Amino acid sequence: MFGVKEAEVAELVRSVAGADLDRGGIEERFARAAWSGISEPGDSVAGELVATLGAPMALTALIDRWTPGAFLERLGSSNLSAGDIQTAVDRWMPRLEPGRTIVALRQAARFGARLRVPGDESWPAPLDDLGAYAPLALWTRGTEQALASLGRSISLVGARAATGYGEHVTMEASAGLVDRGYAIVSGAAYGIDGMAHRAALASHGMTVAFLAGGVDRFYPSGHDALLGRIVEHGMVISELPCGSQPTRWRFLQRNRLIAAASLATMVIEAGWRSGSLNTAHHALSLSRPVGAVPGPVTSAASAGCHKLIRDSLVTCVTSAEEMAELAPLDAHITRAGDEPASPRGDTSSASRNPTTARVVDALSSRSPRQASDIATRSGLSIGDVRAELGRMLLDGAVREGERGWTRRTESSEKRGQS
Structure with a gap:
């Protein structure tokens, strides 16, 4: 199942689902668990693919290296372009390791966490108002x-x-x-x-x-x-x-x-x-x-x-x-519009340039990291990471060494001058 032993997947998924499941239910939950680690929160391309193709097929397509044209053919009517899909695939591929999902499931079982997916009786329906930006799965304790x-x-x-x-x-x-x-x-x-x-x-x-x-x-x-x-x-x-x-x-x-x-x-x-x-x-x-x-x-x-x-x-x-x-409890809460607006951000520089924010988050000021490692940590494609590192290098925000990239800080500058 998705390149992992089916018996191992079934045991782990059942342990975090809190219910006995058939093969389809196991596939659905494992695929959504995988997508929750492959894509970053709020990834609308992943949201549309999973909503249209289903989580198992979308994951299989990624594993089988579908072309953007193949995705678009299966999607039918979509606002996504071939470029949108290729860019998304490039940022997902560094994280496409079924073993990562197995580790996450084992850790969830160890801590008594539950994996919940849309369609579950306990799924919080208001989150669906986020449309393509809605979470693909929820991990809960309580x-x-x-x-x-x-x-x-x-x-x-x-x-x-x-x-x-x-x-x-x-x-x-x-x-x-x-x-x-x-x-x-x-x-x-x-x-x-x-x-x-x-x-x-x-x-x-x-x-x-x-x-x-x-x-x-x-x-x-x-x-x-x-x-x-x-x-x-x-x-x-x-x-x-x-x-x-x-x-x-x-x-x-x-x-x-x-x-x-x-x-x-x-x-x-x-x-x-x-x-x-x-x-x-x-x-x-x-x-x-x-x-x-x-x-x-x-x-x-x-x-x-x-x-x-x-x-x-x-x-x-x-x-x-x-x-x-x-928000009176006895009132009917109406929510305008079928299509949710694109989530707005605050006025900080991080929200104005999310790519920079994600690269900065993935860097360390002490431990050098390769571009591939930064891509995996940030959920960006290697190409986008290298382009952003180049811009940040010109701005003096990062340093490139033999072992990789580090983030420049005031304290690291003082250490370098001493």
């Missing part, structure tokens, strides 16, 4: 009730470098929403996210954390105990297989899941370039209600919230009651 709670959830997001004011507002909002029957969704980061989860747990409510890496390695490490409690009483979710490391690019893509999974998103505290603004824009592109909490006009930590309010993009909210008004 209670089964947590997934059902997403249908009555509100996401609370904000700055990592939160102020005392921001944490106090978050605590009151999270506890107040739990008292009103809502579940709390966030990203388990330091600051606002962590406080949102803690307050929900302290109020004996349900909380769900979306991670930017595998569910087997909690990040940040300082929230190891908090994430352990979330697994006990709620759930941690990732679209990346076990063993995957979080990167800045993956944090930005993770934000679209936080926005899509919830009835509404509340930005408690956000600086001018906060990633929370990225989450707010994802929610807006999906026609989800968005609220922002105002802060002191002198506080840089609230500058992003004030910008959202000033631009009339969101509703100004100051309490759990006002947040609940944006």
Whole structure:
């Protein structure tokens, strides 16, 4: 099965699916598990191929080295071009190793993680609103009730470098929403996210954390105990297989899941370039209600919230009651349009040039890495990696040595001068 012993695949897939499956079900889950590691989160080309061809056939086509013309012939009516498909195949090929999926499945089984795919009874349907940008699979750890709670959830997001004011507002909002029957969704980061989860747990409510890496390695490490409690009483979710490391690019893509999974998103505290603004824009592109909490006009930590309010993009909210008004549990939530808008990013340089961000994430300032290794880590084609490294070399952002490429930093420059 896909170049791996069928008996081994069947045993591993059944162990993480939590159910007995026929051969078709095993193929579907193994293929989606493989795609979750081959493509980066939010890869719309992978999303369209899997949705149209089916995950098993799409994976077989990749293994059999179909030409772009063969893909287009099977796709029929599609907005994809031969160039789009060839570029995507080039970035997927460095990761096309069935053994990687076997390792991820073994790690998932070891940590008691579950693999969920579209069509499962427990699959969170709101994520399908992302269309071609929807996750191909979800890896989860936690209670089964947590997934059902997403249908009555509100996401609370904000700055990592939160102020005392921001944490106090978050605590009151999270506890107040739990008292009103809502579940709390966030990203388990330091600051606002962590406080949102803690307050929900302290109020004996349900909380769900979306991670930017595998569910087997909690990040940040300082929230190891908090994430352990979330697994006990709620759930941690990732679209990346076990063993995957979080990167800045993956944090930005993770934000679209936080926005899509919830009835509404509340930005408690956000600086001018906060990633929370990225989450707010994802929610807006999906026609989800968005609220922002105002802060002191002198506080840089609230500058992003004030910008959202000033631009009339969101509703100004100051309490759990006002947040609940944006997404009443007894109301019918309508979502405009059949075709989701392309997820919007924040205004940071990383989101303006995602290729650069992914290459930077894949580089080390100390350990030289070859272009092929950088391609595998970043999910880009070797050609794109080499072109980007060339541009970064001209800008002085990287250094090329006999053993490979390293990222230049201020500290590495000082070491080189000493």
